[in-house]
Amino acid sequence: xxxxxxxxxxxxxxxxxxxxxxxxxxxxxxxxxxxxxxxxxxxxxxxxxxxxxxxxxxxxxxxxxxxxxxxxxxxxxxxxxxxxxxxxxxxxxxxxxxxxxxxxxxxxxxxxxxxxxxxxxxxxxxxxxxxxxxxxxxxxxxxxxxxxxxxxxxxxxxxxxxxxxxxxxxxxxxxxxxxxxxxxxxxxxxxxxxxxxxxxxxxxxxxxxxxxxxxxxxxxxxxxxxxxxxxxxxxxxxxxxxxxxxxxxxxxxxxxxxxxxxxxxxxxxxxxxxxxxxxxxxxxxxxxxxxxxxxxxxxxxxxxxxxxxxxxxxxxxxxxxxxxxxxxxxxxxx
Amino acid sequence: xxxxxxxxxxxxxxxxxxxxxxxxxxxxxxxxxxxxxxxxxxxxxxxxxxxxxxxxxxxxxxxxxxxxxxxxxxxxxxxxxxxxxxxxxxxxxxxxxxxxxxxxxxxxxxxxxxxxxxxxxxxxxxxxxxxxxxxxxxxxxxxxxxxxxxxxxxxxxxxxxxxxxxxxxxxxxxxxxxxxxxxxxxxxxxxxxxxxxxxxxxxxxxxxxxxxxxxxxxxxxxxxxxxxxxxxxxxxxxxxxxxxxxxxxxxxxxxxxxxxxxxxxxxxxxxx
Numbered sequence: 001x002x003x004x005x006x007x008x009x010x011x012x013x014x015x016x017x018x019x020x021x022x023x024x025x026x027x028x029x030x031x032x033x034x035x036x037x038x039x040x041x042x043x044x045x046x047x048x049x050x051x052x053x054x055x056x057x058x059x060x061x062x063x064x065x066x067x068x069x070x071x072x073x074x075x076x077x078x079x080x081x082x083x084x085x086x087x088x089x090x091x092x093x094x095x096x097x098x099x100x101x102x103x104x105x106x107x108x109x110x111x112x113x114x115x116x117x118x119x120x121x122x123x124x125x126x127x128x129x130x131x132x133x134x135x136x137x138x139x140x141x142x143x144x145x146x147x148x149x150x151x152x153x154x155x156x157x158x159x160x161x162x163x164x165x166x167x168x169x170x171x172x173x174x175x176x177x178x179x180x181x182x183x184x185x186x187x188x189x190x191x192x193x194x195x196x197x198x199x200x201x202x203x204x205x206x207x208x209x210x211x212x213x214x215x216x217x218x219x220x221x222x223x224x225x226x227x228x229x230x231x232x233x234x235x236x237x238x239x240x241x242x243x244x245x246x247x248x249x250x251x252x253x254x255x256x257x258x259x260x261x262x263x264x265x266x267x268x269x270x271x272x273x274x275x276x277x278x279x280x281x282x283x284x285x286x287x288x289x290x291x292x293x294x295x296x297x298x299x300x301x302x303x304x305x306x307x308x309x310x311x312x313x314x315x316x317x318x319x320x321x322x323x324x325x326x327x328x329x330x331x332x333x334x
Numbered sequence: 335x336x337x338x339x340x341x342x343x344x345x346x347x348x349x350x351x352x353x354x355x356x357x358x359x360x361x362x363x364x365x366x367x368x369x370x371x372x373x374x375x376x377x378x379x380x381x382x383x384x385x386x387x388x389x390x391x392x393x394x395x396x397x398x399x400x401x402x403x404x405x406x407x408x409x410x411x412x413x414x415x416x417x418x419x420x421x422x423x424x425x426x427x428x429x430x431x432x433x434x435x436x437x438x439x440x441x442x443x444x445x446x447x448x449x450x451x452x453x454x455x456x457x458x459x460x461x462x463x464x465x466x467x468x469x470x471x472x473x474x475x476x477x478x479x480x481x482x483x484x485x486x487x488x489x490x491x492x493x494x495x496x497x498x499x500x501x502x503x504x505x506x507x508x509x510x511x512x513x514x515x516x517x518x519x520x521x522x523x524x525x526x527x528x529x530x531x532x533x534x535x536x537x538x539x540x541x542x543x544x545x546x547x548x549x550x551x552x553x554x555x556x557x558x559x560x561x562x563x564x565x566x567x568x569x570x571x572x573x574x575x576x577x578x579x580x581x582x583x584x585x586x587x588x589x590x591x592x593x594x595x596x597x598x599x600x601x602x603x604x605x606x
Contacts, residue, residue, distance in 0.1 A: 052424035067454025139343035145351045154584035156538035159577040163361045177376035218600040267447040270540045310450040
């Protein structure tokens with residue numbers, strides 16, 4: 001921010017294309033500089049640019065890199081309540097990681113994270129795509145209805161999770177009332193081990209649909225209309241048009257949508273915490289939930305193991321990302 | 335398309351939308367239900383004999399939380415705009431060496447799970463003495479939005495014609511003046527988009543609130559609802575009334591700034 005009101009007429013990018021393409025800027029205002037002057041000008045330009053950027057760089061260092069470092073450091077120490085008082089915590093190498101991996105929660109949490117992420121993404125994407133194609137037809141009210149679809153996505157997750165928790169309530173929930181009305185047996189959605197995961201998945205898929213809808217819809221808008229005209233001239237029916245044209249042409253946008261879905265879903269915390277707290281037992285506990293439960297879930301905070309679980313989550317995200325990129329590559333080659 | 339098919343599509347569209355929005359309807363319905371009817375089986379599909387007790391309680395008990403959330407939301411917007419707009423201007427228009435690396439770092443930063451950030455912040459805020467404070471929460475919440483802000487602003491500012499920049503330079507404007515008097519006014523739309531998302535994220539934040547401000551005197555509305563859920567599991571009409579009130583900013587912003595919402599979602603996602 002120190003670069004305010006410089007009186008010099010330094011051009012930021014020297015004699016490169018942009019300015020040259022602009023006759024007014026190359027008028028005699030600036031004498032032909034020799035090489036030294038030119039490189040000094042370029043340096044000055046860089047300094048100005050970095051003066052604008054510096055706050056964000058410092059911010060990233062203080063509010064991203066430093067917390068991540070503290071978290072990593074925490075996971076290698078034995079940080080207890082005493083540590084808060086005297087500030088000391090012995091370095092214990094990988095003890096926390098060993099403890100966490102040997103914990104009985106590890107396997108369920110790993111499986112739950114994988115299932116929660118994959119099932120969420122498959123349904124969010126499929127439903128989002130179907131709706132995007134549907135709303136791409138021109139019919140009265142289409143833009144308004146599409147906009148209304150966004151509301152659930154903008155609500156605080158805590159609100160959505162509370163509403164779903166109440167709708168899925170065993171005794172007084174509307175879902176069970178509906179099941180009863182059509183002659184099905186009622187389900188203990190949030191309190192039975194086999195249904196808790198289904199419950200949080202239902203809510204999470206619902207929340208993710210708008211995001212997929214919007215991105216895929218914008219992808220559809222970028223497919224040139226002539227392609228469809230050609231297809232209809234060739235006599236392709238709706239189904240063929242979708243599988244042979246829409247779906248392949250949408251692939252780049254789909255890839256981004258799924259990758260972002262992956263990243264967001266691994267992070268999901270509010271929904272599961274509010275609806276089931278990861279329970280009953282560990283039935284719906286993911287890594288994010290497990291980490292929070294250890295660190296802030298009540299009782300005595302076990303910050304170091306919590307940090308270890310958090311870091312395992314980062315590793316998991318990385319592995320998921322790699323698997324995804326590899327599959328994507330293989331599909332592209334095929 | 336024949337008009338019959340168009341109408342048919344509209345009908346299907348309305349049904350889909352109704353299904354999608356049913357949970358919101360249910361939230362409003364429950365918020366108006368008499369406490370004695372809450373356990374009724376089957377539940378009333380409409381607020382028969384509605385009560386506004388839930389809302390009265392929200393207004394009497396939750397106003398401080400709502401006020402805190404408003405302050406946190408606006409504070410986070412201010413921090414985010416101040417940091418991200420100048421940086422984006424430099425990345426888009428001054429294009430310094432190392433800019434692409436910074437862009438990449440920002441993309442990665444958005445992908446870090448909140449719980450991991452929260453853990454690190456907890457220790458840092460503890461030693462800085464800003465645990466359980468509003469400024470602490472503003473700083474933490476800004477991490478949700480700053481990378482997004484830079485990316486959106488960069489995408490937008492890259493599209494500002496070079497002619498404009500050159501003209502400013504000829505008129506003797508330095509980079510800071512160009513940024514302030516030319517680039518920012520033109521970027522009004524992206525300012526709205528970034529502010530909108532920043533505000534909503536800060537308003538909705540629960541993970542930072544519940545880790546970094548679990549005991550403070552000024553807590554955001556998400557903590558207000560959370561305490562309701564914990565303490566009064568019987569009073570679902572009050573919980574849902576709070577939920578409705580907490581949803582109002584989202585609903586209002588959606589109606590007022592609809593096109594910015596779609597723009598923000600797609601620009602944030604599709605631009606690399």
